[in-house]
Amino acid sequence: MTLVMGAVAYDPKVVTIWAGFRAWFARQGFDFDFVLYSNYERQVDDLAAGRIDAAWNSPLAWIRARRLAGGRLEPLVMRDTDQDLTSVIVVREDSPYKDVADLKGETVGTGAVDSPQATLIPSALLRERGLRPGEEVAVRRFDVGVGLHGDHIGGERDAARAMMSGDVAAACMIDADHLLFVREGTLPPGGTRVIGRTRPYDHCTMTAARATPETDRFRDLLLSMDAADPDVRTLFDLEGLTAWRPARTSGYALLERAVDDEGFYDPAGAVTAPGYRP
Amino acid sequence: MTDPVLDLDDLGFETGAHLLVQRALGDLAPGARLGVRGRDPLLDPHLRAWCRPRGHTIVPAGGPVLAWIVPGGADRWSRAERAGDPGGVAAKAPAHWGLAARGALVEPGGPEPAFDLADRDLVWAEIAPALYAHAASAQWDPATAIPWDAEFALPPDIERAVVQIMTYLVENEQAALVVPARLLARVHPHFREVAQLLAVQAADEARHVEVFARRAALTGGPLGTSAAGGRESLTTLLTEPDFSLASFLLSVLGEGTFLNLLAFLDRHAPDPVTRRAVRLARQDEARHVAFGVAHLRHRSETDPHLRSRLRAAVERRHDALAASAGLNQDVFDALILLAAGEWSPQAIRRGHAAVLDLRREMDEGRRRRLVHLGFPDDEAAALSALHTRNFM
Ligand SMILES: [Fe+2]
Ligand SMILES: [Fe+2]
Numbered sequence: 046m047t048l049v050m051g052a053v054a055y056d057p058k059v060v061t062i063w064a065g066f067r068a069w070f071a072r073q074g075f076d077f078d079f080v081l082y083s084n085y086e087r088q089v090d091d092l093a094a095g096r097i098d099a100a101w102n103s104p105l106a107w108i109r110a111r112r113l114a115g116g117r118l119e120p121l122v123m124r125d126t127d128q129d130l131t132s133v134i135v136v137r138e139d140s141p142y143k144d145v146a147d148l149k150g151e152t153v154g155t156g157a158v159d160s161p162q163a164t165l166i167p168s169a170l171l172r173e174r175g176l177r178p179g180e181e182v183a184v185r186r187f188d189v190g191v192g193l194h195g196d197h198i199g200g201e202r203d204a205a206r207a208m209m210s211g212d213v214a215a216a217c218m219i220d221a222d223h224l225l226f227v228r229e230g231t232l233p234p235g236g237t238r239v240i241g242r243t244r245p246y247d248h249c250t251m252t253a254a255r256a257t258p259e260t261d262r263f264r265d266l267l268l269s270m271d272a273a274d275p276d277v278r279t280l281f282d283l284e285g286l287t288a289w290r291p292a293r294t295s296g297y298a299l300l301e302r303a304v305d306d307e308g309f310y311d312p313a314g315a316v317t318a319p320g321y322r323p
Numbered sequence: 324m325t326d327p328v329l330d331l332d333d334l335g336f337e338t339g340a341h342l343l344v345q346r347a348l349g350d351l352a353p354g355a356r357l358g359v360r361g362r363d364p365l366l367d368p369h370l371r372a373w374c375r376p377r378g379h380t381i382v383p384a385g386g387p388v389l390a391w392i393v394p395g396g397a398d399r400w401s402r403a404e405r406a407g408d409p410g411g412v413a414a415k416a417p418a419h420w421g422l423a424a425r426g427a428l429v430e431p432g433g434p435e436p437a438f439d440l441a442d443r444d445l446v447w448a449e450i451a452p453a454l455y456a457h458a459a460s461a462q463w464d465p466a467t468a469i470p471w472d473a474e475f476a477l478p479p480d481i482e483r484a485v486v487q488i489m490t491y492l493v494e495n496e497q498a499a500l501v502v503p504a505r506l507l508a509r510v511h512p513h514f515r516e517v518a519q520l521l522a523v524q525a526a527d528e529a530r531h532v533e534v535f536a537r538r539a540a541l542t543g544g545p546l547g548t549s550a551a552g553g554r555e556s557l558t559t560l561l562t563e564p565d566f567s568l569a570s571f572l573l574s575v576l577g578e579g580t581f582l583n584l585l586a587f588l589d590r591h592a593p594d595p596v597t598r599r600a601v602r603l604a605r606q607d608e609a610r611h612v613a614f615g616v617a618h619l620r621h622r623s624e625t626d627p628h629l630r631s632r633l634r635a636a637v638e639r640r641h642d643a644l645a646a647s648a649g650l651n652q653d654v655f656d657a658l659i660l661l662a663a664g665e666w667s668p669q670a671i672r673r674g675h676a677a678v679l680d681l682r683r684e685m686d687e688g689r690r691r692r693l694v695h696l697g698f699p700d701d702e703a704a705a706l707s708a709l710h711t712r713n714f715m
Contacts, residue, residue: 126375221372227337234337239365272397275432287378287396
């Protein structure tokens with residue numbers, strides 16, 4: 046039986062990546078295929094309905110899938126680079142803000158409405174510090190790639206640019222993107238400060254619709270991939286990992302909380318976020 | 324064992340801290356971990372963001388040490404190999420060395436570009452590096468090397484003869500440009516001196532095209548004729564896929580024959596612009612011939628069947644051109660008039676004799692080179708006689 050996995054086509058390289066994995070699985074004698082979705086919500090619908098065997102889920106997709114399908118789901122693996130991420134709230138070096146609380150009455154730039162790292166989790170940090178988005182602090186969303194759950198970093202980058210040009214007082218982004226934006230020249234070296242940082246959280250996770258001998262084999266093969274193998278390394282470099290790790294579900298509490306506070310999904314997994322049209 | 328601690332002072336990852344961290348990780352003893360301390364306020368998030376995609380684990384530390392780095396991740400260089408030895412060329416250059424510099428440490432898993440000329444003996448000559456160095460130093464500037472402004476006035480018929488010859492030279496030079504350029508794109512970059520030499524050769528031909536075209540247009544008259552037979556002869560050069568055979572037909576036989584033609588034109592040039600242009604072109608051609616001959620000598624040492632293949636190539640081309648007219652009659656006549664210098668019957672007889680001498684010199688030159696490549700005298704004579712009547 047072919048194991049069919051869903052993935053979201055947030056970038057053309059997704060085809061290269063999963064076609065490469067498919068060829069690698071074929072060399073291991075494992076019958077694997079993939080289908081691509083234009084957005085995570087449809088992928089989650091299909092995973093929960095059992096129309097696909099597994100899905101390469103964003104953290105937000107994992108949360109909704111679990112709400113829809115409950116305990117039937119089986120988390121399989123995640124990338125080593127998906128664990129213990131943090132998001133930061135960044136201001137210009139020459140700005141007066143020293144702390145998140147100083148942003149009261151100001152405008153904060155975030156990523157797309159459905160970006161865990163650049164919108165939902167940082168918004169939770171603002172709330173935690175007494176700044177309710179839309180109340181004590183204004184939020185300006187940079188909606189690029191809505192439905193891709195923040196995989197497209199265009200929104201984060203636009204927020205960073207708006208912060209530098211003074212359109213917003215602060216910008217939210219994942220820690221690695223702050224470094225990336227400095228390296229690519231979007232932000233000047235030493236030109237920004239971090240005034241707030243979230244607690245660590247986990248990112249994407251490979252989820253099976255239910256545990257079967259095929260999904261076990263799928264997991265074991267992924268875990269056996271060795272980056273020292275040039276064929277594997279090319280795929281790892283594209284997908285941004287150095288090893289697959291067994292999935293853990295302990296890293297999603299921050300996002301669960303944010304989803305509830307924001308009313309993004311209801312407890313049964315229905316999409317309730319106002320203005321969210323993937 | 325005490326784990327080392329790297330003090331970054333106030334240097335952050337926005338301004339190059341990764342260099343120091345990378346260096347310290349490289350010096351780390353097996354099993355050790357690296358402590359990092361520093362005063363950059365963004366050190367912690369950036370250190371984590373930097374380590375994460377590299378497979379290094381961060382362990383929180385206490386006191387002045389911010390964190391411990393436990394090195395991880397696969398060593399992407401563990402299966403790397405050297406792309407040969409910088410001092411010498413390999414017998415075969417594997418496709419996966421690709422565009423890497425000779426002697427570079429090549430990370431596996433890269434592209435395998437299709438350079439089909441990847442065997443040393445198929446392209447090499449020991450003299451290639453020296454010839455390339457010479458070629459690079461001998462480049463001349465068409466704008467200044469030729470006395471374009473020199474005052475001269477030729478009788479109209481002589482000027483027309485010069486223009487006809489220039490018209491003919493341009494089409495030959497264009498073929499001589501395309502052939503090395505095509506071969507060059509197929510040579511594995513490992514044999515870079517050959518590629519460099521072919522590149523300069525193509526650049527030489529580009530200059531020849533330029534100066535002959537410019538001389539043709541110098542006095543404003545119309546250009547001469549381009550005969551079908553001449554272009555047919557040149558077109559057969561473009562279609563030879565074998566490097567050694569192409570080099571043989573173009574450089575040894577064609578450009579070798581052109582050495583005599585250009586010397587003839589130097590002798591009989593009626594004006595300083597023509598004289599200078601053909602003299603400079605001839606110097607370049609001598610290098611092209613030298614590489615062709617040296618390469619075929621190299622190849623014949625390793626391939627006992629080479630000579631029979633060279634012979635077959637000449638015969639094939641002769642057969643292909645059997646029905647064609649060969650040299651443009653207008654070119655032949657222009658050469659006679661140029662050597663005659665004027666229209667008197669005695670002068671024309673002299674000019675005609677000079678062109679017959681030229682053909683004899685061309686034949687002798689080809690035979691000498693064929694003998695140098697190991698052909699017996701009689702075979703060399705037979706092959707030389709089969710060479711295209713178009714000269715190239
Ligand atoms: Fe030439
Ligand atoms: Fe030439």
